[in-house]
Amino acid sequence: MSDLCIYEAPSQLWTLAPTFTATINRSGVTVADFLRDSGVTWQRENPRTAHIRLCKPGHGRLGLRGYLRGCWREWLGADRSCVVLLGEPREASPLEYRFARPENTLACAPGENLQRLYFGAEWRDPQLDGWHAREDRVCWIGRPTPSRVETARALERLNVPLDIYSLEPWPLSSWRGYAEDEIAASRRYRYRIVAENNATHGYHSEKLFNSIRSGCVTFYGCCPTLSLPHLAGAYLPLDPQALAQRADHAPGVLENMGRVMYTDAWTVYSFRTFYERVIDLARRVAERG
Numbered sequence: 001m002s003d004l005c006i007y008e009a010p011s012q013l014w015t016l017a018p019t020f021t022a023t024i025n026r027s028g029v030t031v032a033d034f035l036r037d038s039g040v041t042w043q044r045e046n047p048r049t050a051h052i053r054l055c056k057p058g059h060g061r062l063g064l065r066g067y068l069r070g071c072w073r074e075w076l077g078a079d080r081s082c083v084v085l086l087g088e089p090r091e092a093s094p095l096e097y098r099f100a101r102p103e104n105t106l107a108c109a110p111g112e113n114l115q116r117l118y119f120g121a122e123w124r125d126p127q128l129d130g131w132h133a134r135e136d137r138v139c140w141i142g143r144p145t146p147s148r149v150e151t152a153r154a155l156e157r158l159n160v161p162l163d164i165y166s167l168e169p170w171p172l173s174s175w176r177g178y179a180e181d182e183i184a185a186s187r188r189y190r191y192r193i194v195a196e197n198n199a200t201h202g203y204h205s206e207k208l209f210n211s212i213r214s215g216c217v218t219f220y221g222c223c224p225t226l227s228l229p230h231l232a233g234a235y236l237p238l239d240p241q242a243l244a245q246r247a248d249h250a251p252g253v254l255e256n257m258g259r260v261m262y263t264d265a266w267t268v269y270s271f272r273t274f275y276e277r278v279i280d281l282a283r284r285v286a287e288r289g
Contacts, residue, residue, distance in 0.1 A: 003039040006083075006282055007050035013087060014056060017044065019120065024272035026123050031271050040279055052282040053082045057096045081289070083282050085117055087205075089198035104285050106277060109203035109223075115281070119206040120274030124183065126215035126261050128254055131190060137161040138243060139189035139216065141182055142207075144170040148195055151221075154240040163189070183214045191246055192216035193238060199223045208235060209269045213261065217253045219243055230268045234260045 008016060020032040020042075035042055047053055086107035090097045097114075100107065106117035138155070142148065143166050152172055155162050164170050165179035179185035186192055192214070194207045202223050211218040212234055221238035233256035236242055236249055260266050267273055 004052070004279065004283060004286065005041040005043065005050040006052045006054050006279075007047040008042060008044050008054045009047070009056070010044070011056040015044075016042075019271060022120075022122050022271050024275070025267055025270045031275060034272065034275060038275075038279060051081065051286045054085065054278070054282070055082055056085045056087060057093065081285060083278065083285055085278070086114075087117065087119070089196075089203045090201050091198050103288075104281065106281065108205055109198070109201040111201040115277075116202070116204075117277075118204075118269055118274060119209075120271035121206060121209055121213065121269050122271065123261075123266060124213045126213055126257060127187070128215055128258055128261075131215060131254060134190045134215075135188055136247075137163055137189055138191040138193060138219075138246070139186055140164045140174075140193040140195075141179055141185065142166055142195060143168050145197075151193075151195075151238070151240065155243060158240055158244045160240070160243050160246075182210060186211060186214035186216050189216055190250070191219070191243070193219050193221070193243075194235075195221035195238060196223070202226050204228070206269070209266075211235075212257055213266070215257075217246065217250050217257070219246075230265050231260060232256065 020030065022031055023029060024031055024034045043050060082104060084100060084105045086093060086096055086100060086105060088108065090109045100114060102113050102115065105114050107114040108117050110116045138160055140162060149170060149172065152162060152164060152170065152174060156172065156174060162174040163176045164172065164174045165176055165185060167178045169175055192211045194211045196203055196205060196207065199221065200223055202225055204222065204226055208218060208220050218235040219238045219242065220235045234253060236253060242249060
């Protein structure tokens, strides 16, 4: 029987409904089953009948009207029955972060005042036993930015065998076009580079875990203050010299990747953890009224 009704407000960024058929962990239980067993009704039609409104704002497109609305909420304390998921870095959603309240917000760039949001994903066998049969090359999937292009040029100067995939062309000979399936493309390579879109306020997206679950030894560029103890040793900092000596680092990283993926350490990124955190926060917000 349902004791909590959550209304998911429309969002131009992302919707959670497609994840309801995904499994919450390695048990085979789906998100839809987990929500039902947890006493949660999830709807996208009638906010008036819900206990909690779930919002996913982003891209900093509030404009003057949105800014004034945010001021009103901040000053008058409106929308206390709202749970907010901020899945963008602060630079992309400055006003949303400005008006975020720690007591009802989960954020990918939490800084020191907000609760962290981890994106959910399904478990996949990283197929580490076949790692040595992969191409001894480095894969990079992501759009070109000035800092990324500069890093890629440094890697080319060091003769690091690099294949870059993105919809937008890179001004480099290493660009190979667009990869329709991120996991499938990554599984051909022993190594992968992952660079977050922003490196401030502890921003952490789904990119690193997607690389690890595809079985790549990952070189990760992120906020220097980001701490991920659950992934200790399962990735390396993004550094051109380290990439040039990647074979020396691989054995230890592979061992720790196995520790993460074949134990419960990976469940930080499971759909079960994602929805448990959302539901727990929703219940606390609803109790406060």
